[in-house]
Amino acid sequence: MNxxxxxxxxxxxxxxxxxxxxxxxxxxxxxxxxxxxxxxxLQTNPGNCGTCxxxxxxxxxxxxxxxxxxxxSGARAQDLALDASNVYWTDYSSPGGVRQCTIANCxxxxxxxxxxxxxxxxxxxxxxxxxxxxxxxxxVMRCAIGTQCGSSATVLASAVDAxxxxxxxxxxxxxxxxxTGMGGVYACSKVGCGGTPTPITTSTTYGYFDIAQIxxxxxxxxxxxxxxxxxxxxxxxxxxxxxxxxxxxxxYYIAVDTVDAYFTNGLPNYPVDFCSLSGSSGVAxxxxxxxxxxxxxDATYVYWTDITAQAVLYAPLxxxxxxxxxxxxTAYPLYVKQNAIAICWTASDNSVMCRAR
Numbered sequence: 503m504n505x506x507x508x509x510x511x512x513x514x515x516x517x518x519x520x521x522x523x524x525x526x527x528x529x530x531x532x533x534x535x536x537x538x539x540x541x542x543x544l545q546t547n548p549g550n551c552g553t554c555x556x557x558x559x560x561x562x563x564x565x566x567x568x569x570x571x572x573x574x575s576g577a578r579a580q581d582l583a584l585d586a587s588n589v590y591w592t593d594y595s596s597p598g599g600v601r602q603c604t605i606a607n608c609x610x611x612x613x614x615x616x617x618x619x620x621x622x623x624x625x626x627x628x629x630x631x632x633x634x635x636x637x638x639x640x641x642v643m644r645c646a647i648g649t650q651c652g653s654s655a656t657v658l659a660s661a662v663d664a665x666x667x668x669x670x671x672x673x674x675x676x677x678x679x680x681x682t683g684m685g686g687v688y689a690c691s692k693v694g695c696g697g698t699p700t701p702i703t704t705s706t707t708y709g710y711f712d713i714a715q716i717x718x719x720x721x722x723x724x725x726x727x728x729x730x731x732x733x734x735x736x737x738x739x740x741x742x743x744x745x746x747x748x749x750x751x752x753x754y755y756i757a758v759d760t761v762d763a764y765f766t767n768g769l770p771n772y773p774v775d776f777c778s779l780s781g782s783s784g785v786a787x788x789x790x791x792x793x794x795x796x797x798x799x800d801a802t803y804v805y806w807t808d809i810t811a812q813a814v815l816y817a818p819l820x821x822x823x824x825x826x827x828x829x830x831x832t833a834y835p836l837y838v839k840q841n842a843i844a845i846c847w848t849a850s851d852n853s854v855m856c857r858a859r
Contacts, residue, residue: 515776526645551858556649559606559844570828573608576691577601579739579848581796583626584841587646590614591854592621600624600633600645605844611796614645623667623712624702625674629731630692632674634664642667642676642690642699658690661700665720666713670733675702677710677722685710687722687731703729712765714758721763721779723753728777743781751785754816757799762819762859765802766794774806774817789817789824796837798845805845809836814838814847827857 503511505528509517512525519530522541532541535552544552544566551563553780558568573589580594584605593599597619603611614631616620627649635641642658646649658674666677669692678686686704689695710729713722721730727744743763744751752768753775764776764829774788774797791808805816805827814828814835828835833851837845847858 509534516761522659537571540699547639557606557858558625559856560608561856561858562810569855572857573605573846573854573856574601574603574611575851575853578853579624579836580621581837582839582846582848582854583624583631584839584844584846585626585628585647586843589846589856590624590626590849592624593618594620594622596620596637600631602631603650605841605846612648613650613652614647615643615655618643618655623665623676625667625669627669627692632658632669632692634661634667634676636664638662640664642674644674644692647851650706656694657691657697658694659688659697661688661699663709665711666776668713668715668720670715670812673733675713675720677716678794679709679711685714685724687720689733689735700735702733703740703801705808706740710784711753712754712755714763716758716779720777721756721758721825723756723765725768725823726754727745727751728753728756728765730779730781742779743779744777744785745781748785754794755796757797757804759799759801764788764797764819766797766806772810775817776804780848786819786821788819788827790816791824792816795814795835796847798840799838804838805838807838808852814845828855 509525513528523530534543537550544548548558548563552566561569563570574764579592580592582591597617600615603610613724619635624633640661644656663680664676665679668675673689687702688699689700708724709721729740753765756765767775772794777785795807797806803816812834815824833849835847838847844856
């Protein structure tokens with residue numbers, strides 16, 4: 503035993519250096535990095551991954567990079583929504599439910615609603631969770647965050663084939679997609695509309711699919727492009743965001759920022775495309791992809807799920823070579839959402855997963 507270099511007897515018998523320290527000249531010395539007075543390995547420490555204070559939430563840290571982790575599993579996870587600390591998702595069964603759990607270190611999810619008729623798309627504000635129940639007996643529903651509403655969640659409106667959902671400070675908006683080709687966009691106050699929603703616009707030709715809201719504008723997809731109206735309603739026909747009659751445009755899901763609309767495109771070859779919200783520019787491609795599905799956007803990147811590649815991918819807003827955020831050899835990701843601390847997604851193995859930023 504050499505008290506000058508022995509970390510278990512540094513300077514004197516029984517003086518054990520803290521984890522990560524070595525003993526040099528009889529003094530304990532941190533061989534890694536010091537974060538808040540603790541010696542940590544930034545390559546492996548999940549609370550200080552890459553840099554001090556960078557938490558991997560519920561994931562591990564490998565090579566200084568946070569790894570994806572499973573938040574919850576077991577239900578038929580469909581769409582999801584995030585607030586600052588929680589993830590909410592729909593269980594696309596009949597009957598199905600709506601669940602909530604913390605993004606970091608989820609233990610037991612809370613069942614907010616049960617007995618729902620194929621709950622599909624979901625959105626959240628500071629007080630409530632809202633979702634659409636799809637099908638001929640569809641509806642738009644609401645339940646307070648953290649409350650076990652059971653089968654008694656509030657029905658805001660009956661809505662046949664309600665699909666996409668979006669919120670602003672006062673209202674909830676949704677698209678109606680019917681197999682007959684009829685569609686519409688509707689609005690209801692968040693506190694209720696007596697079961698009679700306000701039509702923003704209707705169509706006897708097209709079924710409307712996904713929807714997003716920003717700065718008083720609504721933007722939605724249909725099998726032919728992207729349309730828009732003010733949240734106050736269209737005074738005539740909806741405004742075309744993508745050129746009307748443009749070939750090779752069949753958007754699925756949509757995300758918006760203050761400048762552009764981003765969407766996964768069913769034709770041709772499933773690219774991820776974007777165009778100006780004003781409709782003043784044509785459609786440009788962010789990236790080619792095998793089978794782009796759901797999509798979300800932040801200030802820097804567009805993120806999307808690719809069912810064929812079984813991956814969550816991302817690329818710069820202006821376009822570029824996609825990078826892989828997550829890949830699985832056993833299940834494909836479905837819906838993807840993001841907030842300030844994490845990117846989260848649902849997968850075909852009935853799991854909800856996240857990766858810390």
